[in-house]
Amino acid sequence: MAVPSSATGPGGLGLVLSSGAARGAVHAGVLQVLEAAGIEIPVVAGASAGALVGAGWAAGICADEIAEWVSRATWADFGSARPNRRLGLLDTTVLRAGLDEVLAGRSIETFPRRFGAVATDVLTRTPVLLDHGSATDAVCATIAVPGVFPPVRIDGRMLLDGGVTSPMPVWAARRLGADLTLAVRLRPETPARTRPWRSRVMPPIPDDGPADHELLIDTRGYSAWSPRDVSKLIDLGRRTTEQALGQIESLMIGNETSQLRPALRGQ
Numbered sequence: 001m002a003v004p005s006s007a008t009g010p011g012g013l014g015l016v017l018s019s020g021a022a023r024g025a026v027h028a029g030v031l032q033v034l035e036a037a038g039i040e041i042p043v044v045a046g047a048s049a050g051a052l053v054g055a056g057w058a059a060g061i062c063a064d065e066i067a068e069w070v071s072r073a074t075w076a077d078f079g080s081a082r083p084n085r086r087l088g089l090l091d092t093t094v095l096r097a098g099l100d101e102v103l104a105g106r107s108i109e110t111f112p113r114r115f116g117a118v119a120t121d122v123l124t125r126t127p128v129l130l131d132h133g134s135a136t137d138a139v140c141a142t143i144a145v146p147g148v149f150p151p152v153r154i155d156g157r158m159l160l161d162g163g164v165t166s167p168m169p170v171w172a173a174r175r176l177g178a179d180l181t182l183a184v185r186l187r188p189e190t191p192a193r194t195r196p197w198r199s200r201v202m203p204p205i206p207d208d209g210p211a212d213h214e215l216l217i218d219t220r221g222y223s224a225w226s227p228r229d230v231s232k233l234i235d236l237g238r239r240t241t242e243q244a245l246g247q248i249e250s251l252m253i254g255n256e257t258s259q260l261r262p263a264l265r266g267q
Helices: 021-036 049-058 063-072 093-102 135-142 170-175 192-198 227-265
Strands: 013-017 043-047 114-121 127-130 152-154 157-160 180-187 213-218
Touching (some): 013 049, 021 049, 021 180, 043 049, 043 170, 049 114, 049 135, 063 227, 114 170, 127 157, 127 170, 135 157, 180 227, 213 227
Parallel strands (some): 013 043, 043 114, 180 213
Antiparallel strands (some): 114 157, 152 157
């Protein structure tokens, strides 16, 4: 079972950003369009790359700054080769320092948006919702691709990449209090490098049903493990979201209308 949220949520729209390694750069483009359209989003949940991008936005960093940060990122920003590779190829000291700078060393509870990152418990092979405590720890845990990054210990658990067990955690946004969900799904969903670990027998993934609206972005043909396509992926995220913006706005209007009807009946 996933760890439940430690606080009641704010309601409203919950944005769910899926995993996808380097292809997760599309999320920055999605955020640019949603932000420019003035769509109110009080809840953000994500796994792996989706949580990395979502954490910055939930912390109050504007979408354009996030896109610029993602565009500049290289493998050197994520880590350096470890002398002892038993727990992972890369040492994440540089990554932690960079995240502490970007997120100002803040706790998730201080973010202006409700935020949760999903990681995977190494021992139980179940998804864990990280919605409090160090934002840097949460992001390092959710992006810890098995064999590449070392696991992260939080509250006595050893945690790895959230995309392994819950690549698009709609359930997490609902645990955080969202009453309407918009999920960004990438195709293909899971980079091949995580599949051998995932192929072993695992408990079922939490399921609260599908998102109220799913934005599918076709990232086939773009690199999952190289920064070479990042600018193109951000642009792809923008273009796909712009095309779907009318549907997203209709979803919001429909939800507001449905919430208004009970109040009108009581008058």
